[in-house]
Amino acid sequence: MSETEKLRPPTADTIERLVRIVGDEHALRDEADMTPYLTEWRDRYHGKAALVLRPGSTDEVAAILKCANEARVGIVPQGGNTGLVGAQIPDESGSQVVLSLGRLSHVRDVDLASNTMTVEAGLTLASAQQVAESAHRLFPLSLASEGSCQIGGVLATNAGGLAVLAYGNARDLALGLEVVLADGRVWHGLKALRKDNTGYDLKDLFIGSEGTLGVITAAVLRLFPRPMERVTCMAGLNDLARAPEFFTRVHEAAGPMLTAFEILPRIGIEFAVKHGNDTREPFPAPHAWYLLFDLTSPRVGEEPHRLAETLLQEAIEGGEIADAIVATSIKQAQDLWRLRELMSEAQKPEGGSIKHDVSVPVARVPEFIIRANQLVELMIPGARPVPFGHLGDGNIHYNVSQPIGMEKDVFLANWETLNTAVHEIVLDLNGSISAEHGIGRMKRDLLPHAKGEVAVELMRKIKESFDPNGILNPGKLL
Incomplete structure (x- = not known):
């Protein structure tokens, strides 16, 4: 039944x-x-x-x-x-x-000794960030919808966002939960412990379960020292294949200072400049691809800035990138990140958009994008791929805008067929059909193929x- x-x-x-x-x-x-x-x-x-x-x-x-x-x-x-x-x-x-x-939006506790805060599920992510800021701490989860999304939903979907590279996704940021079970009983699991090796980790079952196993009503969340220095950099490159190579060098040199590393396509920049308010081209000349990353440090000094300049100069001399910017003001850094934040919103005025939230091994991101772009052109000639996202963890939002002149409804009728074809490439590369958005209704019927019979049986x-x-x-x- x-x-x-x-x-x-x-x-x-x-x-x-x-x-x-x-x-x-x-x-x-x-x-x-x-x-x-x-x-x-x-x-x-x-x-x-x-x-x-x-x-x-x-x-x-x-x-x-x-x-x-x-x-x-x-x-x-x-x-x-x-x-x-x-x-x-x-x-x-x-x-x-x-x-x-x-x-359910109360802050129940802030424990600076444990570096935790206990908050209710209805608190918005932006409010949780502000609570941490008021306590001179950082809650690092950051999403485009942070002004509206709530902590319960963030945990129920195991949300990711921009800082997964350094801090992990929602599952990594929660130490304990309070959950109401289907029969009305309450599991009181609000422990602020980093070590609790007492059998099955029930917390991790509820996180990412999309409300199908219980209703999260409160959570103990991890806090971190606030970065005292932040350097934002953008690089332009014309050979997508060099992107993982450059990321690896930056990651190896910067270690935990590297908190975000994003990839943006030329068409996405064009959309953002065309449809965004107070946006402009980042470089005098256009590039096929753009890499946007942050280096942060808990200490005041010039270390991130010096490291960024060294890495970018070496990459230009080695032919990995064509041009680079190190933001010299908070406003310039905000302007660069504004281009990233507009990637989704700026596609709306261009008509219908068929979307994919996938992940593949970082080294295979270029192969995935090239293969998917070729597939899209074969299936829907003139369609405009807009692949962008978190190169540092292999999570690419592979969106496809409708061809110029095609009716929106006609284009969107291809959603399931295109999803299936793109997901086959993802699975062939040993990736995931859902990197951070979840399964919900949209991908429910795809899950058995993607996860396999044994995994789905265990989940049931x-x-x-x-x-x-x-x-x-x-x-x-x-």
């Missing part, structure tokens, strides 16, 4: 019981009030819901799940609704209940054990 076959539409009595848990003020039933919770910013997924609940405490979340489990009603956890694979959107049946966690057994009635985010991931 599938998950959806186990579930039932909520009865009027069940709806009233759920409403009483949070109060009328925090239970949305009107279609207009629910609309912002039923679609996502790409406008690709639209759902319906019987109810949207906005609990204000872990106890309320626990009571909601206990009631839903008894009534066999599907619950869709939702944070800031910034997900990119549809995991946070209910299906079209109108029988599921959205559980919005935005009211874990799901059955944690959520036997299938109420948690039904139809997502598996």
Whole structure:
């Protein structure tokens, strides 16, 4: 029996019981009030819901799940609704209940001796960064959606972002969790320990599970010393094959000082300059590719700056790169990173965009991009690939903008076919079809092929054990 076959539409009595848990003020039933919770910013997924609940405490979340489990009603956890694979959107049946966690936004503790903070799931990522900053610490996770995305969603999707190279993804930044299970019980796992070798690591099961095993309500997050010096550099190069070579040299020389290393295509820069506000070309002459990276240090001095200049000069003399910039002001550094931040947004005015969030071994990034570009030209002549992303960890956002003059709907009808073909290249290179966005609805049917029979069987057994009635985010991931 599938998950959806186990579930039932909520009865009027069940709806009233759920409403009483949070109060009328925090239970949305009107279609207009629910609309912002039923679609996502790409406008690709639209759902319906019987109810949207906005609990204000872990106890309320626990009571909601206990009631839903008894009534066999599907619950869709939702944070800031910034997900990119549809995991946070209910299906079209109108029988599921959205559980919005935005009211759980308290900071429970900041422990400077342990270098941790304990925060609730509804706190935005930007607010978490500000809490760390106020304590003269750094919470390094950084995403384009950080002003809206919430800590619970960041952990549920094991988000990555710009600083994975130095600090790891969300899983590496969480020491403990508080999680409400499907039957309403609460796992109190909020420990600020770096060493806890007591059997299975339950925390890591919930992180990245997209709300299918439990609802994260709070987390203990790692803090780091604030960088006292930061140097931003951009290099222009015309031979993509030299990019991994240059990255390796920078990484070996800089070690932990290298906190981010991004790759941007010429077409992406053109889009950003054309459609972004207050943007301009970074170099006098264009280049086929651009590398953007940061060196940071916890000490004040000239070490990162001197190292950056040395590395760039050697790379120019050795023919690895064609030109380079070392930002000489905070404003110039912000302008360079602004070009990176606009990579996704600037594609919208160019029409439809078919997207891929993949990872391959760093050394094989050029091979992947070259093969994928050739494939796209064969399948959709004139389509415009915009591959960009985190070269330092092999995560490439392989986006494809529609051909000039083609109707958007006609182009987007190729989404699944193109995804399948590009993912075959990724798997052939021993990569992953989802590097940081998750599986959700978008890649659910691709997962068995990508993961293999044994892995999917184990995942299903874990799901059955944690959520036997299938109420948690039904139809997502598996």
